[in-house]
Amino acid sequence: MKQVKPEILEAFCLNILKKHGVESQCAQTVAHCLVDADLCGVSTHGVSRLAIYLERLDAGVVSKENRITIERESPAALVVNAGNSLGMPAAKFTMEKCIEKAREAGCCFATVKNSNHFGAAAYYTRLAAEQGMVGICAANLTSKIAPYGASEPYMGTNPISIASPGEEGAVVLDMAPSVVALGKLIMAQKLGKPIPEGWALDKDGHPTTDPAEGRKGSLLPIGGPKGSGLAIMIDILCGVLSGGKFGPHLHDLYGDMQNPQEVGHFIGAIDISHFVDVDIFRSGVAQMSREIKSLRPAEGVSEIFMPGEGSDNRRRKNLEQGISLPDEIFGELLAIGKACGVVFPEE
Structure with missing residues (x-):
């Protein structure tokens, strides 16, 4: 190291x-x-x-320039076209616009189309939490998860993050609807390590501990139909609602060097002050945190952690x-x- x-x-x-x-x-x-x-x-x-x-x-399948534009705008909504710009600047720009508009309207939600991989979703929701708001961020990716009951992938490992301000720091959920994010297979393959059984299936639908074979096949959703359903709904918000692409119609970050990814994002900010005094909100989150962390730990657990x-x-x-x-x-x-x-x- x-x-x-x-x-x-x-x-x-x-x-x-x-x-x-x-x-x-x-x-x-x-x-x-x-x-x-x-x-x-x-x-x-x-x-x-x-x-x-x-x-x-x-x-040449990602723009080196900033081509991010707002296609449609109303007091509490935005439609952003990333113009095949890098996903991180597109998502950051959109969250900052949502925060700005939420101060006036109470909340703002945005779709982003024609974007690219944007890294960790929590980065953007923390931006909202730092401004005393609840942040929401999701993205769709090309097909890596098989819908519940199917033997081949359709939805991506579509991540979702929700962040809330607290008294000492933000409470941040950042998760994929698969048992693990695809990045864990990518990292395991780079390091030449096997993956645990239960993470992925090979292209023939059999369990595998080989990250390379898992990447050719599909990742398993969390909770069976629950993870599958969550992945589908994220694809609807990020792909269908944005007027962009979804599922297998998106292009792979690693496997396709001829076409832009064309992924979509769904991003939002909720200004807490339009609903309840921010200090009261922070105090309530702090109370919840104290109460959860003071619960009797399960066997083998030394400390209970809040999300993030x-x-x-x-x-x-x-x-x-x-x-x-x-x-x-x-x-x-x-x-x-x-x-x-x-x-x-x-x-």
Whole structure:
């Protein structure tokens, strides 16, 4: 493992993105989002994704420019066309617009079409929570989950995040409707490790512990019909409602270097002050947190955590101690930098 200061890692990624011709503000957003995921311990959505983003940029299937536009707008709704821009700037732009409009209308919801992979959904919902609002963010991806009762995939590992402000920090749910996010298979394959049985099926519908075979097949939904239903509803909000694509009509981040992904997002902000005093809300969330954490732990459990609490703890630790990157990932970053003339700075 290589220990890296987050600010150095972010500057390194930023310089690489700029060297590849990415517009400056977009590059800053992408670099910050990637390192933020690693700070939170979500390494599957961190700097390990930089290589595939660059591959798609260089292949010309993702715009290096900022082509994000608002197609339709009303007091509490937005329709955003990402214009095949990088997903992170598109999602951040949209959440910031939703926050701005929610201050007036009480809430604002937006669809985004013609976008790309946007990393960890929690990044965007935390933006709302930091402004005293409830944030909601979801995305659809190409087919990786088989609908309940089917033997082949249709919906993607469509993530959803909801974040609420509290007294000390945000309460943040960030989850995929599959047993694990696809990124865990990607990371396992990069590190040459097997995956637990129960995560994925191979292309013939058989359980597998080989991440490469699991990526060719399908991921299992959480709770059978419940996870399947959640994935379908996210696809409706992100794909159908946006006027974009959904399910197998989307294009794969890794397997298709000829076509844009064309993924969609559903993003919203709810201004708490339009419903209840923010301090009362924060106090209520704090009370709930105290009561949940004071419950008798189950056997073998030392502490009960609220959603997002583990990520916050890892963020604080990693800000102090630095981010630990597997040697394989750090070596990959060094090779990417060397290829475009960016040297990793000495700490």
